[in-house]
Amino acid sequence: xxxxxxxxxxxxxxxxxxxxxxxxxxxxxxxxxxxxxxxxxxxxxxxxxxxxxxxxxxxxxxxxxxxxxxxxxxxxxxxxxxxxxxxxxxxxxxxxxxxxxxxxxxxxxxxxxxxxxxxxxxxxxxxxxxxxxxxxxxxxxxxxxxxxxxxxxxxxxxxxxxxxxxxxxxxxxxxxxxxxxxxxxxxxxxxxxxxxxxxxxxxxxxxxxxxxxxxxxxxxxxxxxxxxxxxxxxxxxxxxxxxxxxxxxxxxxxxxxxxxxxxxxxxxxxxxxxxxxxxxxxxxxxxxxxxxxxxxxxxxxxxxxxxxxxxxxxxxxxxxxxxxxxxxxxxxxxxx
Amino acid sequence: xxxxxxxxxxxxxxxxxxxxxxxxxxxxxxxxxxxxxxxxxxxxxxxxxxxxxxxxxxxxxxxxxxxxxxxxxxxxxxxxxxxxxxxxxxxxxxxxxxxxxxxxxxxxxxxxxxxxxxxxxxxxxxxxxxxxxxxxxxxxxxxxxxxxxxxxxxxxxxxxxxxxxxxxxxxxxxxxxxxxxxxxxxxxxxxxxxxxxxxxxxxxxxxxxxxxxxxxxxxxxxxxxxxxxxxxxxxxxxxxxxxxxxxxxxxxxxxxxxxxxxxxxxxxxxxxxxxxxxxxxxxxxxxxxxxxxxxxxxxxxxxxxxxxxxxxxxxxxxxxxxxxxxxxxxxxxxxxxxxxxxxxxxxxxxxxxxxxxxxxxxxxx
Numbered sequence: 001x002x003x004x005x006x007x008x009x010x011x012x013x014x015x016x017x018x019x020x021x022x023x024x025x026x027x028x029x030x031x032x033x034x035x036x037x038x039x040x041x042x043x044x045x046x047x048x049x050x051x052x053x054x055x056x057x058x059x060x061x062x063x064x065x066x067x068x069x070x071x072x073x074x075x076x077x078x079x080x081x082x083x084x085x086x087x088x089x090x091x092x093x094x095x096x097x098x099x100x101x102x103x104x105x106x107x108x109x110x111x112x113x114x115x116x117x118x119x120x121x122x123x124x125x126x127x128x129x130x131x132x133x134x135x136x137x138x139x140x141x142x143x144x145x146x147x148x149x150x151x152x153x154x155x156x157x158x159x160x161x162x163x164x165x166x167x168x169x170x171x172x173x174x175x176x177x178x179x180x181x182x183x184x185x186x187x188x189x190x191x192x193x194x195x196x197x198x199x200x201x202x203x204x205x206x207x208x209x210x211x212x213x214x215x216x217x218x219x220x221x222x223x224x225x226x227x228x229x230x231x232x233x234x235x236x237x238x239x240x241x242x243x244x245x246x247x248x249x250x251x252x253x254x255x256x257x258x259x260x261x262x263x264x265x266x267x268x269x270x271x272x273x274x275x276x277x278x279x280x281x282x283x284x285x286x287x288x289x290x291x292x293x294x295x296x297x298x299x300x301x302x303x304x305x306x307x308x309x310x311x312x313x314x315x316x317x318x319x320x321x322x323x324x325x326x327x328x329x330x331x332x333x334x335x336x
Numbered sequence: 337x338x339x340x341x342x343x344x345x346x347x348x349x350x351x352x353x354x355x356x357x358x359x360x361x362x363x364x365x366x367x368x369x370x371x372x373x374x375x376x377x378x379x380x381x382x383x384x385x386x387x388x389x390x391x392x393x394x395x396x397x398x399x400x401x402x403x404x405x406x407x408x409x410x411x412x413x414x415x416x417x418x419x420x421x422x423x424x425x426x427x428x429x430x431x432x433x434x435x436x437x438x439x440x441x442x443x444x445x446x447x448x449x450x451x452x453x454x455x456x457x458x459x460x461x462x463x464x465x466x467x468x469x470x471x472x473x474x475x476x477x478x479x480x481x482x483x484x485x486x487x488x489x490x491x492x493x494x495x496x497x498x499x500x501x502x503x504x505x506x507x508x509x510x511x512x513x514x515x516x517x518x519x520x521x522x523x524x525x526x527x528x529x530x531x532x533x534x535x536x537x538x539x540x541x542x543x544x545x546x547x548x549x550x551x552x553x554x555x556x557x558x559x560x561x562x563x564x565x566x567x568x569x570x571x572x573x574x575x576x577x578x579x580x581x582x583x584x585x586x587x588x589x590x591x592x593x594x595x596x597x598x599x600x601x602x603x604x605x606x607x608x609x610x611x612x613x614x615x616x617x618x619x620x621x622x623x624x625x626x627x628x629x630x631x632x633x634x635x636x637x638x639x640x641x642x643x644x645x646x647x648x649x650x651x652x653x654x655x656x657x658x659x660x661x662x663x664x665x666x667x668x669x670x671x672x673x674x675x676x677x678x679x680x681x682x683x684x685x686x687x688x689x690x691x692x693x694x695x696x697x698x699x700x701x
Contacts, residue, residue: 075479130479131419135619135669138612142662150656270608274490277483311498318491322472325484329475 026173039308045173045186047307048300053192053261055299056199060254061272062279063206063291064247070223070286071243074123074130077137079251080273081144086111086252087264088148091157094256100162103256108249115248119241141269149266156265159256165191195257203292210288219243223286278317282324284334293332380533389525395641397529397597399633400536404590406618406629408583411543414623415552416579417559420473422485424614425492426466426584427591428606433458434595435509436502442509445502451515459588466584467577474576489611497603508602512595522596532593536630539586543626546582555579609658616665622675631676636661 025044065079090107094100122140126132168187210216218239221229230236258264258272275298283294301320305313324332384392405427413419437454440446449457469488473481496503514522514531522528546552555575557565562572595601604610613636621632643657672678 075483131482132669132673134479134482135615136666138615139662139666139669142609142612142616143659143666146656146658146662150659270490274487274608277487281480281483281487311500312495314491314494314498318487318495321484321487325472325475 042184042186043307046188047303049186049188049192051300051303052296053196053299054303055296056196057254057257057261058272058275058279058295058299059199059203059292060257061251062276062283062295063203063288064250065276066280066283066286066288066291067219067243068247069280071219071226072123072240073128073226074133075137076118076247077134077273078118078141078144079247079276080269080271081141081148082111082114082248082251083255083258083272084148084264084266084269085114085144085255087159087255087259087268088152088157090252090256091159091259091264094159100159100165100256100260103159104253107252107256111252111255112245112249114252115244116241118248119244123240123244124237141273145266145269148269154266156263157259158263159259161191161260165194169193189261192261195261203288206288215239215242278321280331281321282331284331287331287333290331290333377537380537384526384529392529393525393597395637396634397525397532399630399637400532401590401593401597402614402617402636403630403633404536404539404593405587406614406621406633407539407543407626408587408590409614409618410621410623410626410629411547411583411586412579413618414625415547415555415559416576418470418473418576418579419482419615420469420485420580420583421482421611421615422466422469422473422488422492423583423587424611425489425606426462426469426587427594428496428601429465429492430458430462430588430591431595431601431605432496432503432509433461434592435512435601438512440509441511442504445504446509451517455592458592459585462588462591463581463584466587467581470577470580470584473580474573486608486611489606490608493603493607496606503603506603508600508605510600512599512601514596523599528597532597535589535593539589540626540630542586547626551575551578613661616661620665620668620675622677624674625677628675628677635676639664 026048061079061083065076068074068076068079086107089110090103093103093106097103118140122136123133126136167190169190171186171188173186208216210220218229218234221234222236222239226236229239254272255264258268279291279294279298281294282297283290283292297320298317301316302313305316309316328334383396387396405423408423408426409420412423434454435442436445437447437449437457438451439448469485472488473484476484496508497506499505514528516522520527522531547556554565554570555578557568558570558572558575565575566572594605598605617632617636618629619632620635621630622628639661640657643660644655647656647660668675672682674681
């Protein structure tokens with residue numbers, strides 16, 4: 001960290017200044033002139049929090065995608081379909097039993113098993129032929145999307161938030177002043193805060209598992225050199241199956257999260273596949289930290305874009321991607 | 337990359353033999369045209385005598401247009417080794433330009449230019465868009481190219497859906513008609529059939545010609561071994577970007593025909609399903625040879641038109657044709673990665689008992 005600061009003093013100052021400005025924007029009550037220029041502070045804070053929670057959801061979907069890609073060098077274009085499928089069966093499970101938390105476990109196991117089947121039937125048969133794998137998964141996503149449309153119809157479903165998480169919480173951040181001149185504090189849906197905290201915890205756990213455990217060591221070794229890992233006596237296929245099941249299960253569980261604070265409907269599969277693609281392109285292939293950074297950036301860009309420049313929000317996301325590709329084709333935290 | 341590996345064996349041989357035979361009988365090229373070209377050409381030219389207006393306009397005309405867009409993908413994938421999913425967006429942009437610069441039902445946006453102005457401008461704008469896409473995409477390789485072009489295609493779709501000032505948002509443009517040139521109503525089946533046939537044949541021959549030109553051969557060299565080509569002094573990046581430009585011109589012409597055929601254009605024209613359809617068409621037909629996309633397009637259009645009836649005959653909803661198309665695509669990718677053409681080639685080789693020239697044994701299927 002200190003060496004990084006010493007090497008790039010200019011960038012460090014710029015980043016520190018930006019951080020300070022952002023902190024001031026979040027914490028301090030805005031003066032009247034600012035509100036005229038940028039609109040209400042409440043809108044800004046809401047966009048910020050929505051962007052961060054959306055980033056958390058994108059992280060859940062994209063981290064499985066990037067792990068699978070990093071280890072097995074295959075782009076699973078059916079990843080969005082796994083997300084949507086997880087959302088649908090999570091909805092069915094939650095409706096049938098009324099247990100929201102248990103639905104995560106159920107969906108994680110169920111979609112993880114589906115991922116194992118995929119790995120056995122599709123990916124093991126065409127190892128190393130990345131283009132063919134991509135085409136097969138595109139075909140699979142077309143078929144799965146149509147079958148899910150058949151089973152669940154075209155309407156959108158919303159998974160009900162459990163009672164203990166519904167309703168807003170007050171966050172000690174001033175969002176504005178009321179007529180009497182008193183400070184008004186920001187309120188925000190509790191379920192979103194919970195999801196945000198859960199994804200941060202999951203991200204930290206994943207980082208720890210990757211960097212501090214034996215299985216994580218195997219996965220990292222596999223990302224670096226698969227053949228060498230196999231040659232040193234590790235049963236690489238087992239590692240593959242484990243990672244694929246985990247990534248698929250994570251995508252399915254993310255479907256419940258998405259279904260709770262947005263909705264699940266046909267077309268969401270493509271949306272989340274694309275979000276994963278962009279997140280992974282921006283963050284860098286095969287890097288969990290990169291996925292987190294990319295997801296945060298894209299989530300913030302989408303929310304701020306839709307608030308401050310509604311017709312061009314997609315372009316903002318796209319510009320970030322083009323910019324990263326132009327100056328750092330391997331992604332922000334990818335290894336060149 | 338897989339495409340490169342698969343095509344490496346077949347391509348240079350055909351290219352080399354074509355160059356050789358062309359130089360031997362340079363003065364007598366008419367005789368040199370294979371018999372199959374004469375037969376297919378004559379059948380297509382006299383098709384209006386036997387086919388109904390519906391078949392000419394909705395099936396063959398549509399197949400030619402989709403075939404041209406898939407052809408631009410085939411050119412990039414087969415000769416350049418770059419699978420670009422943004423070709424449908426390029427075509428749709430050209431279509432949008434026709435609606436915006438020419439006349440449409442939305443008078444507030446359309447500028448009402450004459451056809452001889454808006455057609456070239458639309459092609460140029462779409463080609464510039466395609467070139468910029470290419471300039472971004474060639475910074476990466478292999479499956480990354482697919483991902484980036486897919487992301488660009490999606491951005492184009494969402495942008496056209498959000499933007500009301502230029503692209504008229506969700507509803508798009510309607511009542512866009514081709515110009516009444518030479519006193520012919522080009523929307524009537526027979527004139528439109530010949531128009532699409534002319535453009536499709538033209539772009540097919542253009543791709544054949546470019547593939548055998550020094551540029552095309554260098555592009556195939558870049559596909560097979562970029563490092564060696566760079567060492568020989570070829571500008572690898574420039575060749576790849578130029579390939580995108582050429583492919584985008586073909587896609588743009590097809591896009592203009594598409595908007596004239598449908599008389600409307602909306603964001604859904606270049607939605608993700610449409611983008612995937614173009615990939616399916618090119619892969620199912622075969623991306624080794626320029627005729628493949630047209631075969632794939634014909635199969636796709638026939639399936640798309642008639643499968644609802646067949647499905648309903650089996651008691652299923654007609655909407656399930658997507659599952660049918662997806663399963664067909666999966667079957668092709670699983671068992672014959674070089675498409676229908678690959679199946680045909682293998683069948684022919686088996687009939688002839690062809691042997692591998694290097695190993696002296698029968699070629700493995």
